[in-house]
Amino acid sequence: EAQVTQNPRYLITVTGKKLTVTCSQNMNHEYMSWYRQDPGLGLRQIYYSMNVEVTDKGDVPEGYKVSRKEKRNFPLILESPSPNQTSLYFCASSFAIGGRNTDTQYFGPGTRLTVL
């Protein structure tokens, strides 16, 4: 089954404790992306990756890191989480066709993160 998986699905942590949210896709997609969703602000892109070893900042990258060592995985790292990073996080993937991507972006199930 084609899917994007994320782990953990729920996480409560404390300020400053490093954490990693994993994302994996089994569709051989080049493009992967992380979004956060907050009430009244909608979905905003954090980081994206066009292919292995190629990552770039989205609209709200501060406080986050990513890596793309393998095509299927795109972990999101919070080195020192703060309460303003409490949010619902989604990973997404798709085939990338150089800016004219009409293929669907598949979203993972989401990770609800609370930072106390």
Added chain:
Amino acid sequence: QKEVEQNSGPLSVPEGAIASLNCTYSDRGSQSFFWYRQYSGKSPELIMFIYSNGDKEDGRFTAQLNKASQYVSLLIRDSQPSDSATYLCARLGAADKLIFGTGTRLQVFP
């Protein structure tokens, strides 16, 4: 001005009616547009994409795009209570980024 604007709703329609959801965008160069449906606490799922002016139909759903007026809409015919969700409009930006509106909450009552 937000890049993609939607009325937050809720939009309430009776079962069997046509629900009309609207979205406007600011970037005249935008080419591709998407409608996603999101149930509470779940991930967005793609309903339709459209990149040509005019209408595109898929089952009970019709997407309409008017690039001159910079709006895109989604019509849901024969609305069902199971259609109750938040509908997200998005345009494709540079580097394949999806730029989302904040969504319109649709309520279909029996």
